Structures are given as structure tokens and as C-alpha cells.
Amino acid sequence: MTDILDLAREQVLDGGVALDQAQTLQVLQLGDDRLDELLALAHEVRMKWNGPDVEVEGIISLKTGGCPEDCHFCSQSGLFTSPVRSAWLDIPNLVEAAKQTAKSGATEFCIVAAVRGPDARLLAQVAAGIEAIRSEVDIQIACSLGMLTQEQVDQLAAMGVHRYNHNLETARSHFPNVVTTHTWEERRSTLEMVRAAGMEVCSGGILGMGESLEQRAEFAANLAELNPHEVPLNFLNPRPGTPFGDLEVLPATEALRAVAAFRLALPRTMLRFAGGSEITLGDLGAKKGILGGINAVIVGNYLTTLGRPVETDLDLLVELQMPIKALNATL
Template sequence: MKLDGGSGMTDILERARGQVLERGEGLAEAQVLEVLRLPDARVDDALSLAHEVRMRWCGPEVEVEGIVSLKTGGCPEDCHFCSQSGRFDTPVRAARLDVDSLVEAARQTVATGATEFCIVAAVRGPDERLMAQVREGIDAIRAAVDVNIACSLGILTPEQADELQAMDVHRYNHNLETARSHFTDVVTTHTWEERRETLELVRARGMEVCCGCIVGMGETLEQRAELAGQLADVDPDEVPLNFIDPRPGTPFADLPHVEPADALRTIAAFRLALPRALLRFAGGRELTLGDLGARQGMLGGINAVIVGNYLTTLGREPQQDLDLLAELSMPVAELSKTL
């Protein structure tokens, strides 16, 4: 919106330049919605400003992370996007990774230059057996390689959060997934509030908070803006930004992919809402954006990437991402700078 007589209303990107770029204050929900409603002709302008914000408040470095599934499939929850739910008839079958395989995955991750390695399990929350496996795996990884270890093990109890703290887990991932007003259209077996409570447990114990979302699960633009505001309230250290990759057999199997322009608007809007967070390219970016879109995203506010494959979907070859970062003169963050 341009300046209109005496109304005092100015273009959202002009306001964001002063508010976010100059003062470091993230856009509020209503302002995020304005960015999400920008016409296609303004997308490049939004990305350019988002890149300036990223450089101003985060710097040029890019954090590289690898993830591995310790327990795959058989999850009792009904997250409608997830092929690991035991409630849906999908190609994914339950499996567990042994410690040697976990260590090898960590070695391969570190070989890419990554500083973060995330152990993920498809569960509502960890039981004693899983916690013991995580502890054994973390000890073995630390004996083999030098890397920050993150975990994503679902909903935690206070006692489990204490255990992870004692294991020196660097960062804990628990995504809000979608806006609170849309959550029951995505998940019915647990609540948005339970997810938020786990994030509070993690932060209270000094672990870094990783909390992101999946874009394109039938939410409205208003709900996407709502989500950005709710993520800002969490104030996470890292925000993984996934785009829906519809999985066969799930309730969301027939959802369309997010249009590239919408995805890029979302990247810019989330950076302007979260000026200091690690905004991480995660699942679905390959299908949604392709190589050109990946470049635009890296020049539009993204400052972290997951390299290699995701949990049940294929990613790009790690070297492709590393080559792109080198081409863009974006240094990979070093381990000493993430501790």
C-alpha cells in the first residue's frame, strides 16, 4: 500500500525497511499478511529486503545440518501430512536404526561441513527404550566425530527434558507445524498447546529451540500470517521451513504443491517476521522451488539448510547445496561459532 493523502499508510516493504532492517523488530501478524498478499511483481523486492535483513541481523554464514531417523514409521499420531503414521496405509514400514548406522550417518553429515546432526524419532513422545537408544547413540557419535547434536523426539515430560539436558543435547526440534486455528485440521491426536508446552520445557533447560512448520497444508494466507506471529512468540533459535510434499496414503496425498511465487513470498515474510532466527530450508523445497528457486531463497532470507535426504523423502545431493553456497559466497558456519 502506497502513501495515500493524509492517511499515513505506506508500502509494507517501506515500513519493514525501517522496522525490521533498521530496528530489528519483526513484522506483526497483520503486517506479515500484507507481505503474503504482495503481487508477483513485488516478490523480488520482498526477497531483496529479506536478504538485507538476514545479512544485517544474522550475517553471511549458513548453518548446515543433517538429519537421521532413529525410529521410522509406526507412529500412533495422525498428523495428516505424515507417511510415518501407523494410522494410514502408506509405503513406510516401522524400522529402527542401530548405533553403528547412526554413527555412520553422523560421519557422513560432518563430511559435508555440517555442524548440526539431528536424531529424529517417529513417536508421540519417547519411552524408556528410546531414551536409552538416544543416550547410547549420542555417546557413540561424540566418540567418533565433533558435531552439535540435536534431537526431535516428540512431546516431552519434564523428566525427559532433564535427561536430554544431561546428555548435552544442543538443540531440540518440535514444530508447531501450522497455525493454532488450523491445527485440528492437521492433527487430532494431540494439541497445539502440548507442542508449545514441550518448547517451553526445552527452553527452560537451556537447550536451543528449533520450531518450524509445513507450508501448504490447506491453510489460508491469514492462517499463514497467524503462524508467523505464533512462531515469533516462541522466539526460536531455528525455524525449519518445509513445503508440503504430499505423501501417498495420507489424508493430504492430493494436496497441490505450493506455487513457487507463494513459497518465495512466504520465505520473505517469515524472514521479516523473524529477523534474527536461523531460517532453514527443509523438506519440499526441491519440488516446490527447484534449483532456481533455491537460489532465490538463499538470496531472500534463508540462512540454514538441511543437506541430503529427509526422513521419508529425497533431498538434493549435499554437494549441490555446498556448490550453491560457494557460488553465492556464503560461508558455511564453523562448529566453534555454533556452540
């Protein structure tokens, strides 16, 4: 029987053909003794099919907390006893956050709101924010505002939103164990409308939410079928007061194995380190991840949890000789 890494080298690295679900599962089942070999192969795949550039992004929460959905990992749900409370960010602070993000070398600034989907007030605030940012900052603007109608998709496209994030979160089969107030299919529908409107599709999820390795491989296949421009990989950072608050943090070796497996299942996709990577991997793990398939990072803090200092991530990219993707290359 052909070794899975030998097969992946020929199929993915040489041929540019992604691993399928069954093959991805074989990678996820590899022992820790094969981890360095796996990460090295994933890095080769990333370099061959994506190049050395790393895209840097900052995110800001326009509306925090008070969300009516019951995503079991999220402290922004108004249904749980977690300490996050509803709050809005004003336009001057939004513009300042965009300026600080641009100063870090980031090419993407993502406006996020904790909602099921945007109402007229929120869309008006987003439109005003985008106009204000554009007048002062040279940066691409992305949004993550929940599930959309076709009319809302068209409005965001008209505003010039470059990329829309809406995570599938987990495998289709595991989703009902994570969220009960809406369906995986509803999320997928939003992403299909976003793509049809000409915006880039950003969709990933969170690893370590009680899914099996089989479901992790299924999730990679779900994402490959969607063919998003970007996949943010989060690792569960258990939040007090949420249904997943008592889950264990994913072991670092398991997280790194997943990063490499997702790279082999999505060889041409932008794979971004997102929330939870600090608590799951630490500094050494972050370095290994960037040398094991990752080619994009979020700098600074996340929505309700702290990230690493911006300078730490930027210094790491310099150390690894990974150039930050220039804005003019994305226009």
C-alpha cells in the same frame, strides 16, 4: 498509506523490529510483481541481523514409521495406508551417518524418531547413540523425539543435547485440521520445558497444508511469540496414502513470498530450508530462497523423502559466497 515494503525497510531492516501479524499478512498478499523487491529486502534483513554464515545440518531417523499420531501430512503414521513401515537404526549406522554429515561441513546432526514421545527404550538408544557419536565425531547433536515430560527433558539436557526440534507445524487456529490425536498446546508445552532446561529451541512447520494467508501470517506470529533459535520451513510434499496426499504443491512464487515474509517476521532467527523445498522450488528457487532470507539448510535426504545431493547444496553456497558456519563458532 505507507507501502508495506517501505515500512518493513524502516521497521525491520533499520530498526530491527519484527513485522506483526497484520503486517506479515500484507507482505503475503503482495503480487508477484513485487516478489524480487521483497526477496531483496528479506536478504538485506538476513545479512544485517544474522550475517552471511549458513548453518548446515544433517538428519537421520533412529526410528521410522509406526507412529500412533494422525498428522495428516505424514507417511510415518501407523494409521494411514502410506508405504512407510516401522524400522529401527542401529548405533553403528547412526555413527556412520554422523560422520558423513560432518564431512559435508555440517555443524549439527539431528536424531529423529517417529513417535508421540520417547519411551525408556528409545531414550536409552538415543543416549547410547550420542555417546558413540561423541567418541568419534566433532559435531553438535540435536534431537526430535516428539512430546516430552519434564523428566525426559532433563534426561536429554543431561545427555548434552544441544537443540531440540518440535514443530508447531501450522497456525494454532489451523492445527485441528492437521492433527487430531494431540493439541497445539501440548507441542508448545514441550518447547517451553526445553527452553527452560537450557537447550536451544527449534520449531517451525509445513506451508501448503490448506491454510489461508491469514493463518500463514498467524503462524509466523505464533513462532515469533515462541522466539525459537531456529525455524525450519517445510513445504508440503504430498505423500500417497495420507489425508493430504491429494493437495497441490505450493506454487514457487507463493513459497518464496512466504520465506521472505517469515524473515521479516523473525529477523534474528535462523530460518532453515527443510523438506519439500526441492519439489516446490527446484534449483532456481533454492538459490532465490537463500538470497531471500534463508540462512540454514538441511543437506542430503529427509526422513521419508529424497533431498538434493549434498554436493549440489554446498556448491550453491560457494557460488553465492555464503560461508558455512564453522563448528567452533557454535561452541
